[in-house]
Amino acid sequence: MxxxxxxxxxxxxxxxxxxxxxxxxxxxxxxxxxxxxxxxxxxxxxxxxxxxxxxxxxxxxxxxxxxxxxxxxxxxxxxxxxxxxxxxxxxxxxxxxxxxxxxxxxxxxxxxxxxxxxLTPGEHTPPRPLTLRELGSVWKGRVRLQSRFHNSLSNCVENYIDVPHTAYVHHGIFRKPNGEPLRTTVTRCEGRIDITYHGERLNLGTFSAFLNPSGAEIEHSDHFFAPNVTSVHYKMPGGYRYSISSQSIPVTAMETLVYTDISYDFGIWTAISKAMVKRQAQEVLKQDIDILNEQGRNIEKYGERFYTTSADLIHTLTSEVISGLRNGKSPAELSAEQKEITFCV
Ligand code: FES
Ligand SMILES: [Fe+2]
CATH class of the missing domain: 2.102.10.10 (Rieske [2Fe-2S] iron-sulphur domain)
Structure with missing residues (x-):
C-alpha cells in the first residue's frame, strides 16, 4: 500500500x-x-x-x-x-x-x-523555511522572478541544476557545446545534494569576456534541498560572483510555480547591472519554460519513460528524493552517496 x-x-x-x-x-x-x-x-x-x-x-x-x-x-x-x-x-x-x-x-x-x-505540519516540518542567506543569495545586486511551468516538481527542480542542457537550451547565453569534459563531485546526504564542478574555465557564454577575462578556473557548485529548493553559485577568479536560488512550488502534479532569486556582485558594475541581469534571466527562464512545457506535454502523452545514462546521476539522485517523499519515504531512509562523474559540455 x-x-x-x-x-x-x-x-x-x-x-x-x-x-x-x-x-x-x-x-x-x-x-x-x-x-x-x-x-x-x-x-x-x-x-x-x-x-x-x-x-x-x-x-x-x-x-x-x-x-x-x-x-x-x-x-x-x-x-x-x-x-x-x-x-x-x-x-x-x-x-x-x-x-x-x-x-x-x-x-x-x-x-x-x-x-x-x-499545509500539514508534522515530524518532517523544518522549524522555518531556509533563508536566502542560508541559500547563499547574499550579494548586493538582487533580481526576483516568477515563472510557471507545465511540468512536474521533479523535472523543474532537476532543470535548475542540470548543466548539460545549458549548452543547448541556453545556447550562447550560458555555454556552447564544445565537448569539454567537466569533472564533478556529487554527494547526497538525507535530503541534500551538493555538486562541485572542477576545472571549469572558459565556456561561460556571452559574458565570458566580462565575467572571466583571464579564463582561469572558476568556482562553481550547485545544491538541492529537499523537496523543492535549489541554489547555484559561481565565483570568478577576479572576484565577480553570482548565486541563483529557485523555489519550485508543486501546484498540481503537472504544474509548478517557481520563484527565482538572483543575487550578484559585479564590483563597481553591480549597481548598474540590474536591468541587464533581469533581461538575461527572463530570456533564460523563457527558454526553460519552453523546453519544460514541451517535455511536460510529451510526458502526459507517453508517460515518464526516461533512458538514463551515468551523466544523469544528478537527475536520478534528485528524483529519488522527491518521489520518495511523495510515497511517504523520508530522505533519511535513502542511501548516502558520494560519486565522481565526468560529462562533456
Ligand atoms: S457566504 Fe454563503 S457561500 Fe460564502
Ligand atoms: Fe535552464
Missing amino acids: MSKSLLPQYWYVVADASEVTQHAVLSRTVLDESLACYRDAEGRAIVAQDRCIHRSARLSSGTVRDGKLSCRYHGWVYGESGSIISIPCEGGAEFARKCGMKAKTFTTAEQDGYIYVC
Missing part, C-alpha cells in the same frame, strides 16, 4: 509578500490545495482553504477591505486569523461572534519577502 505523501509537511512559497495585501485576495494552489491569501487587519498573512464554510463558494472570488474578506455569495465576513466576524443575514457581528467559526487556515511564515505555507 502506498504511504501518505510527506510533501505537505514542507514549507512552500505561496506568494511574494507584496502580492498579499489587506485590499485584495490572491488565489494560489499548492499540492492541489486551493488557497485564498490575504492580510488581516493586523497585517498578518492569512492562507485559507479557498472554500467558504457557509456554502462552499470560493473565498478567492470575494473582496477584501481593510483586512476583512467578504464572500461574494452571501457576504459572510472573515477577519483576524480567518474567523467569521459577520453573518449579514443573521444580523451581522453578534451572531457571528457567538458562533465562533473560522475558515480552515494553514500555518504560514513570512521571511525574505515571501509568504510560506506549510
Whole structure:
C-alpha cells in the first residue's frame, strides 16, 4: 500500500509578500490545495482553504477591505486569523461572534519577502523555511522572478541544476557545446545534494569576456534541498560572483510555480547591472519554460519513460528524493552517496 505523501509537511512559497495585501485576495494552489491569501487587519498573512464554510463558494472570488474578506455569495465576513466576524443575514457581528467559526487556515511564515505555507505540519516540518542567506543569495545586486511551468516538481527542480542542457537550451547565453569534459563531485546526504564542478574555465557564454577575462578556473557548485529548493553559485577568479536560488512550488502534479532569486556582485558594475541581469534571466527562464512545457506535454502523452545514462546521476539522485517523499519515504531512509562523474559540455 502506498504511504501518505510527506510533501505537505514542507514549507512552500505561496506568494511574494507584496502580492498579499489587506485590499485584495490572491488565489494560489499548492499540492492541489486551493488557497485564498490575504492580510488581516493586523497585517498578518492569512492562507485559507479557498472554500467558504457557509456554502462552499470560493473565498478567492470575494473582496477584501481593510483586512476583512467578504464572500461574494452571501457576504459572510472573515477577519483576524480567518474567523467569521459577520453573518449579514443573521444580523451581522453578534451572531457571528457567538458562533465562533473560522475558515480552515494553514500555518504560514513570512521571511525574505515571501509568504510560506506549510499545509500539514508534522515530524518532517523544518522549524522555518531556509533563508536566502542560508541559500547563499547574499550579494548586493538582487533580481526576483516568477515563472510557471507545465511540468512536474521533479523535472523543474532537476532543470535548475542540470548543466548539460545549458549548452543547448541556453545556447550562447550560458555555454556552447564544445565537448569539454567537466569533472564533478556529487554527494547526497538525507535530503541534500551538493555538486562541485572542477576545472571549469572558459565556456561561460556571452559574458565570458566580462565575467572571466583571464579564463582561469572558476568556482562553481550547485545544491538541492529537499523537496523543492535549489541554489547555484559561481565565483570568478577576479572576484565577480553570482548565486541563483529557485523555489519550485508543486501546484498540481503537472504544474509548478517557481520563484527565482538572483543575487550578484559585479564590483563597481553591480549597481548598474540590474536591468541587464533581469533581461538575461527572463530570456533564460523563457527558454526553460519552453523546453519544460514541451517535455511536460510529451510526458502526459507517453508517460515518464526516461533512458538514463551515468551523466544523469544528478537527475536520478534528485528524483529519488522527491518521489520518495511523495510515497511517504523520508530522505533519511535513502542511501548516502558520494560519486565522481565526468560529462562533456
Ligand atoms: S457561500 Fe460564502 S457566504 Fe454563503
Ligand atoms: Fe535552464
